[in-house]
Amino acid sequence: MGDIGDLLHIAISNDAGLRSIVDSVEQEIVAGTTSIGDISRKYGVSPIFIRGLAKRIPGLDVKGQGMVLLDRLH
Template identity: 65%
Template sequence: MNDPVELVPLFVVFNNTHYKKILELLDNNWMTCAELCDVIGRDYVRDGLLLLRKGNLVEEKWRMPEPGKKPEKEYRTNYSKVRANFQCDFSDLGDLLTIAFANGEDLRMKGDSVEAELSRGNSSIKDIARKFGVSPVFIKGIAKRIPHLDVKGQGLVVLDE
């Protein structure tokens, strides 16, 4: 881990029992989305896998199907240990911890505002941060928290499944 923003998906995963269970299951086996849904439930698998992929915590490959069936992606964890090498201001770290552990309406409203800016065509992290009067690290943290958004270079992107 070289960027403190990468902590957000990791903390979100460990703060949710369903996402943590997905990580634990994938630590031992290659599993498809359907297999995970059978164990965890359909409601949590999609967002859980998006967060794990965004945090670079899982790898994926195609499972060869039985004749006449479609191939499926299967997943497994990449790492079993964490190594962090970054430095940041306490205020940025505080923002990232707040974003990772908050579940309130305030966080939802900020996330909706960021998504609205992105839908208007403004993907620049610095421009969005300036508009809302927050730091670029805060905007990056929000993007790492929302399963279908991510940071690419100096901008935000919507993730494909």
């Protein structure tokens, strides 16, 4: 039930704390850390939480166990 709660929180929240995690995740990916497992361990959240964030962030997509930056020009 915790994963569902995390996904609902991500879907409906405009929380400043959530925004800071989003910014941190984007910085990790730009720096080259794309593993969902590595990022979730670093921030102490579940991999489902990170996947949910990736789906909410424009310009990011989940590919297998990692995340990729999408081409924002197309």
